[in-house]
Amino acid sequence: MVNLQCKYLGLDLKNPLIVGSSGLTDSVKLIRQLEENGAGAVVLKSLFEEEILLELKANMSRMTSESFLYPETVEYYEEHDTIRESTDHYLELIRQSRKAANLPVIASINCMTASQWTYFPKLIQEAGADALELNLFILPSDFKRTAAENEKLYFDIIKEIRQSIQIPIALKVSFYFSNLAAFLKKLSETGIQGLVLFNRFYNPDIDIDKLEVVSSQVMSHPADISLSLRWIAIMAGKVNCDLAATTGIHDGAAMIKQILAGAKAVEVASALYINGPEYIQNMLSELQQWMESKGYSSIDEFRGLMSQGMSQNAAAYERVQFMRYFRGFQKPNFFND
Numbered sequence: 333m334v335n336l337q338c339k340y341l342g343l344d345l346k347n348p349l350i351v352g353s354s355g356l357t358d359s360v361k362l363i364r365q366l367e368e369n370g371a372g373a374v375v376l377k378s379l380f381e382e383e384i385l386l387e388l389k390a391n392m393s394r395m396t397s398e399s400f401l402y403p404e405t406v407e408y409y410e411e412h413d414t415i416r417e418s419t420d421h422y423l424e425l426i427r428q429s430r431k432a433a434n435l436p437v438i439a440s441i442n443c444m445t446a447s448q449w450t451y452f453p454k455l456i457q458e459a460g461a462d463a464l465e466l467n468l469f470i471l472p473s474d475f476k477r478t479a480a481e482n483e484k485l486y487f488d489i490i491k492e493i494r495q496s497i498q499i500p501i502a503l504k505v506s507f508y509f510s511n512l513a514a515f516l517k518k519l520s521e522t523g524i525q526g527l528v529l530f531n532r533f534y535n536p537d538i539d540i541d542k543l544e545v546v547s548s549q550v551m552s553h554p555a556d557i558s559l560s561l562r563w564i565a566i567m568a569g570k571v572n573c574d575l576a577a578t579t580g581i582h583d584g585a586a587m588i589k590q591i592l593a594g595a596k597a598v599e600v601a602s603a604l605y606i607n608g609p610e611y612i613q614n615m616l617s618e619l620q621q622w623m624e625s626k627g628y629s630s631i632d633e634f635r636g637l638m639s640q641g642m643s644q645n646a647a648a649y650e651r652v653q654f655m656r657y658f659r660g661f662q663k664p665n666f667f668n669d
């Protein structure tokens with residue numbers, strides 16, 4: 333009999349498929365639906381630091397000059413007042429989903445400073461969240477800031493939040509760091525319980541007819557898995573916390589690859605947007621059938637088997653300009669040489 337149970341952030345999950353933070357997890361009804369279809373856990377849609385600050389702004393006495401809000405952010409929320417997530421509503425979502433569903437509920441905050449909003453995680457903990465995922469990203473596009481200044485912010489934020497809560501903290505990060513392996517390792521040594529590799533961002537594109545900057549593809553593609561797969565494999569066994577994989581996990585096989593690389597769990601969004609909540613069952617039965625075909629009875633038996641540390645071909649994760657693959661690549665027949 334195959335057992336899909338696993339531990340992530342110290343939490344007991346009935347399987348390693350977590351529904352990633354997104355609009356799929358912004359109501360109790362949706363969370364129940366995800367649970368009924370077998371989700372191992374959910375990460376709630378993120379509350380933005382700006383949304384917490386805006387509530388403070390409404391109560392100016394609690395806000396100091398350290399709390400920075402881009403004027404565009406204030407304008408956006410003033411124009412779209414109904415879109416703004418209220419902090420009360422977010423806490424209620426945590427309370428209600430903990431009551432209505434029997435799976436770990438991980439709250440999520442999207443943040444980029446260690447300023448005034450940091451009182452809020454304590455309320456998240458009190459509302460009953462099982463863990464907190466911080467979606468933390470500072471685009472390194474400021475010519476005047478050094479890499480060290482940008483990176484320090486991550487440690488400042490973790491320090492601040494760790495002082496205020498006891499529930500596990502996971503950090504969802506990008507790959508935009510000058511020395512990625514060393515930086516991820518250093519983050520893992522701050523007392524956080526998990527690193528989620530890697531976040532997928534809103535990216536710009538250009539409409540060449542209208543000459544406008546527009547949003548590029550919001551959903552990921554299965555080929556997008558390769559970046560996080562490489563880095564999960566490289567970091568597995570080298571960090572002091574759990575690793576979860578996200579981006580480009582579109583089927584059971586992709587989930588198996590990430591676990592083989594060393595992930596404790598995977599966070600999935602696009603594949604469920606595209607295929608619906610029932611698709612969780614397909615992904616899990618693919619995992620189960622594969623385990624049966626290989627004779628594995630638990631996830632622990634194969635997790636990390638293909639990580640860089642355990643693999644027979646460790647160099648394959650390192651070489652990014654592999655002569656053998658590029659030179660030997662066959663040209664299609666319509667090129668006559």
Ligand SMILES: Cc1cc2nc3c(=O)[nH]c(=O)nc-3n(C[C@H](O)[C@H](O)[C@H](O)COP(=O)(O)O)c2cc1C
Nearest residue numbers: 352353354377378467532552578579580600601602
């Ligand atoms: C429509 C949509 C909304 C998302 N909203 C959030 C969010 O609020 N917070 C967050 O941390 N990630 C958010 N994400 C990112 C997902 O949680 C996930 O990490 C990312 O999409 C990569 O996984 P995927 O390839 O399965 O989509 C969102 C993704 C999508 C597609």
